[in-house]
Amino acid sequence: MPTTSKTDLATLPSAYDHHAAQAKWYPFWEEKGYFHADPAPVLKGDKKPYSVVIPPPNVTGALHLGHALNNTLQDILCRRKRMEGYEVLWMPGTDHAGIATQAVVERRLLQEEKLSRHDLGREGLIDRIWQWKEQYEKRITGQLKQLGCSCDWQRQRFTLDDQCARAVRETFFKLFSDGKVYRGKRLVNWDTFLQTAVSDDEVFHEEVKGHFWSFHYPVVDPKAGEPTHVTIATTRPETMLGDTAVAVHPDPAGQLDKVEAELKEKLAAAPAKERPPIVAQIEALAERRKTHLPKLLQLRDMAKRGVQLTLPLAERTLPLIADEWAKPELGSGCVKITPAHDANDYEVYQRNESIGTINIMQPDGKLNDSVPEKYRGLTMPQARKAVIADLTEAGFHDPESDVEDRLIDLAHSDRSKTPIEPYLADQWFVKMDVLAQSAMDAVTSGDVSIVPERYGKSYLDWLGEKRDWPVGRQLWWGHRIPVWRKDGAKSVCLLDDSEAQKVEKDGFTHDEEVLDTWFSSALWPFSTMGWPDQTDLLKAFYPTSVLVTSRDIITLWVARMVLMGKYLLDEIPFPEVYIHPKILDGFGETMSKSKGNGVDPLDVIDQFGADALRFGIAYLTTETQDVRLPVEFVCPHCQGTINQTKQNRVQPRIVCSHCDKPFSTQWAEKDEDLALPRGPVTSERFELGRNFCNKLWNASRFALGNLQDYKPRAIGPDELRIEDRWLLSRLATVTGEVSTSLDEYRFADAARALYDFAWNEFCSFYLEMTKARFAQAGPDKQVAQAVLADALDTLLRLLHPMAPFLTEEVWQLLAEVAPLRGLTAAVEGTESICVAPWPVSDAAAIDPTIEEQFAKFQAVLGAVREVRQGLGIPSKESLNFAVDCDEETENLIKPMQPYFTQMAKANAVELGPDSALSEFSSIKSISGFNTPITVHVGVKAFIKIEAEKARLAKEQANLTKFTGALRGKLGNEKFVANAPAEVVEGEKAKLAEAETQLAAVAAALAKLG
RNA sequence: GGGCGCGUAGCUCAGUUGGUUAGAGCGCUUGCUUGACAUGCAAGAGGUCACAGAUUCGAGUUCUGUCGUGCCCA
Structure with a gap:
């Protein structure tokens, strides 16, 4: 809760406490109702809608990092749009996952109670599965909340709940009435152990040794x-x-x-x-x-x-x-x-x-x-x-000559691990010709665009086959097909159970089968909003804004949502589909619970924090590549890490290689294993996110400390110093980059832009430079405070979608010391960063000249530091240096003199053309500005002649090679003739610059003898 | 067999429309108890951009082929 009394900033811990922030802010957000979407303002036209339906995780098990990625990205989009002032609906829920869930529960039943489903009966088994569902739905919901997901929990749905069931029944009834449902024969993948058909994606192939027999008819x-x-x-x-x-x-x-x-x-x-x-x-x-x-x-x-x-x-x-x-x-x-x-x-x-x-x-x-x-x-x-024995005996087969060994690719059921039998069975089908075409048209016309584009191809290829959709499953867990049949009579489909008793009296029986899980998932974008009723929710938020999912269900799910949306509502369910990468382990295998390489996001959150996990995920989400994540166990005794291997990932207990103590894993079942402390599984990749969060936390602490006596006032442009203008320019640029990147689903670009800006520019330069200004009260300090408050405010808002807890924590603290902030007009911060306005890039602040000039300062600073480090001069030794440069550069660097002292303990004693030091100096040339800049650093007694000669010789060699290459290029008539003039001019300037530097290096070498 | 990716530093990855001497994080080496941060600061080493051709004044980037690798479909 936001504190009414001021926090004593001195008591803030020196490391970001993610546990505390997460425990504090999620309940606050929920209580404030920020995540609850209201259709009213949308229907009144006051707010624009933004809606996303969660790809419902199935209730078979808990979420792993793949889900964390999927949901983090959705949350980033939703939080950003909420800040932009949209009315945001992120619809959460879970999927009943027919066969997968039933198989898990049946297996458990057999193991623990030695019972089969037939012992319990249909109702009994379904009861058990509901219990399982309650347990896992709770767990999944908890995981999403820990992750910080801003779902509208008041509207949470389940694909098998009453509301979804009504949509399913209505849909089947309509399909049946339209003659789009029929019963036909089809070869199915028959699981003889579970005695049900399984779909193609529930089958895995394995080569087994077999034979190839010949016989004759x-x-x-x-x-x-x-x-x-x-x-x-x-x-x-x-x-x-x-x-x-x-x-x-x-x-x-x-x-x-x-x-x-x-x-x-x-x-x-x-x-x-x-x-x-x-x-x-x-x-x-x-x-x-x-x-x-x-x-x-x-x-x-x-x-x-x-x-x-x-x-x-x-x-x-x-x-x-x-x-x-x-x-x-x-x-x-x-x-x-x-x-x-x-x-x-x-x-x-x-x-x-x-x-x-x-x-x-x-x-x-x-x-x-x-x-x-x-x-x-x-x-x-x-x-x-x-058969072989009988054929042999009858003389149709010779076992000596008519048989050869052969490897056979045999299909197995993923659920029972037994071989699949192709089996001809009666099946319910949905006719796909017209429906599939409508879904294809949606994509080819551009009504639905798939990002990245290439995935559109697999979508179209699959739909193009227009294979009828077998929708029946010989299961008990699912939406029962609402058809009653009687031999010799026409089957009837009933919308309402009240009529069922009548037809049953006439000898009709209810079809035993249930519908394919994907049938209910196909309705998800509108069944969750109350369809078939024309609810306000549906009117306000359908079609949704984007679907975020992974590529393996483009055909199974995405295509079917599109065709059902078009068929039932005459409108596509979403204009955009963003397909994100998959998370793989260190061996390049997809994560799964059954393989043992799945990582529970809660393990990562516990160790590194939700913000670190989320930021790390965003940072890794690039367009083309899957995310490869080497995974390790963390020893609960000594915190040492043990790399996960294909061997140890399925063991119930592992002995720590660092401290020799045993710990248990997710596979522990025996009491003796369960008694051991559990070793979580994480990945050191998330250290990047944790370190970044900690950096930001400490930068914030520093800022807050220096804002204690802050008084808001309007700052005139001429009051800004060069570093202020530089920072504001960079911030405006980065703001634009982040918005554009997120618009285009380039999450890694957005994260990298923020990381680089926050760490290398805001912290490493701006905060370092303002230290001197904060040391002394006065207008200059006030300007620095105003810029600092404004920049921190903006940076927090830009980072909030990726690091919601950290940014909220700091936002609340900032409100205590600087409730009003803003450079031109003082604006009060919102009560939560969740609802703070998304930053808009201030084009007027962007100043490329200032940015380039500042880069020169950075380069000179770097040259001085390099010489100091290269010669091993202790940091407490103060140095003098001179910069040989043109007048323009001289004028720029002059006002920066205090910063050289502060940031490199070096005094710029002479600046400008032909500057040099009288004392013995080491030189370092700076390239890349199309004007020669040479830094002479007085190195006193620290010079090591041989080392310095070696360093200069290396630089000489580099420059000689470089100038040689440039001369060759410029000597090439074809280059001069064909390349654009500005490229040729650029190369000439580079050559001139490099030649000046080469001469300086040669002179320095000559001086050393 | 068909389709779609990927192969850049020891590891995990960036690298917009071809145009600086190819970058980051981790790891490694060196030096720092510097008043926000050792989850840190400063610096350094480390790359035949898988291979072979082609196009071009110029290719990590475009085209073709080969090899390796992964996913999807059959």
Whole structure:
């Protein structure tokens, strides 16, 4: 709370106390209601709206640094816009994440209580998942608050709450009524352990050792001269029981020509050393024409004629068909087709529907009644053994010659870690043709722009396929599909449960399935605002202003929000999508809880502070690169750090390599491990942010101390000294840079501009220089105080979005010593920096001449310091120096004399053309101003002849090389003729400057002998 | 296989439309108990800008190819 009594500045700690600031200011902001958005002023036209919906974190687990980055960036945007006077709505909430959450809870249930979901039943399991959700939602909310996020917590939503459920139901009803929902067959990724379909992004691929078996199917009634059997090969022999065709290419000769032409093209382009293998391939292809082509042509003709093959073991026949999926250049050239259990084969079926599909699997992964009795009830591995044995015995397979080893890329379920079975199932689909097109149009027309632009391509490519969206999931956790079905009757979709009882009396049953999580997420930008009701919130804040997210859900989420917004509200959900980088660990892997490399933002916040984390994140958020963050454990005993490795990141306990004491990690489960203190995981990258915050804290302490007797008064322009004007000029420039950078989502540029300004200009120069002015009361001190108060005020406001707690803490302290500030008119600071006006760059203050002149002063100061350090002259020894320079430079430097004394303990005893010292001096030339400046530093007894000679010789060598290069350039007629005149003139000036310096160095060397 | 990135100092990264002798933080070396700050101050060492070509008076920056690496899609 803002204190009513004045703080004793002497008691302020010498290091920024982030714990205290965070504990104090977040509750204050919430109590004041700064984060609560009010639609009224927007609807009245008094304020412009700015709204953002949070990408809802899923309630499966706690947030990691990736989320911290996502939310920090949103908060920076929101806080900045709030300061600019917009009515800001940042809508928070969480996602129910269907399968992920159900899987986590089920796994836990099995581990801890040895219960399956069937033991609890649908209602029981859902109850348990709600409990889990409550726990994690609370944790996530807490994390976001610790991070300082300025969300409108009074409006927090959950994708499965009543309001979102209503939007989901309304949407499904509309889709159903419009005929955009249908039920169809589709090959899904079946998890036989969880007995549900999983989406493509819940599948991971892993290579496993397997085999490639060949066997043959007899031809039914071959004509004379025709093959009597067809050879096919497969990695999954057991699926032959579900075969419905064998395919041969419709134009094997043409296909071979095509492949050969491609190989030749590749050969022509290949470097010599890569040619032999390509030549070998071409030769093999030629050989294949002789050995295989005649037979393939025969088979192709037989396929056209409608020849049947006998399917061994299954006592049925299947057709030989012509289809391009068969590759004449590979294997036998023929391929078996199992549409119900292979994605490619299913596509063949779609082109040749007459072959039909046969599903041979039950939901539990065992063979069903479509296969001969002896195989029924076998698991896939069991069936594989039996099929091979039986084929061998029947003479269709020779285990000696017809099998080879092969690595197989096998899909696994991310949820159960068991192999996926492709499985043909009835599914609910949403027709995507029109909807996808509308979402594509939104981006191609520019109504929605994606930043950086390149991500627009993956968005358009994906939507361009217009694949229908399978929306059903065989789960219990989610929005239940509002459809009631009855055999032989038309299904009904009900908007209201009151009608359900009626239809159920008529024998209709409620569909068991729930909707894909992304179905509810797609409605998020407006379901959270009360749609389908036309609420004030929706009227004021929809469409939102920007969506901030990471690239992996552009297709799953962003595209679907766009098409749903257009479909339901006839308006895009946001005009801009900003795609930010991802956080990777030191090995370049994305962070995840399951991998063990996830970092809890609270660990970082505890150690370095929320401001440090946020500033560090902004500093790292560049446009093109992901953020690589080497991660380390911090020993709770000795605070030593231990680098995280792929080995130790999954261990429940680690022994500290510094103090040999053990500590526990997030994997600790056994009591003996849990009893140990936990070692947090952080990254030393955030030291940058912490150090910066501390620097700013101390600069503020210094400023506050020197403002104790500050009295606001208007400062005339002629009262400003050169360093005042310089600082105000730089501040105006930086203000402009920060605003522009944030407008363009260049967070790193904004952070770097502020870091450099605050540290290297405000602290290192302005504060150092004003020390002398504060030492003596008078008008000069008053001017310095006014400039200091104004500059600090502006700097705090610029930094507030990135470092909210620190800036608020200082803002409140500044209000105590300088409640009124401003150079021309005294303005009272706002009660919180959250609602202080965002700085506007004062173009009139920008003075490039002052900035360049000041740079000369800095360069001379640097030269003196360099000589002192180079010769090891103790800092308490006072030095004299002279500056040989033109009159303009002389006039500039003259008034800075006190600052040389103060900042380098050196006296400028002579300035201007041909200045030098009578005492023995070391020289240092300064380049870059297109006028020679040479500094002569009197070095008294400290000269080390040999070291000085070496230093000068090195400088001479550099200058000789440089002048040589410049002469060469200027001697090049083409350069002089083609380069712009100002470039040529610049090079000439540089040469003149360097030659003067070279002469000075040579003279100094000669003097040393 | 297709698409999109990335490869710059020991590490993590900046480097606008081609035009100073390529920068920062960390780490390293040297010196500082200097009245805001050792989470600091001053200075220093450290780079064939992955490689090979091309365009240009001029390339870290543009183009082509190669290698390495990562992500997405199939």
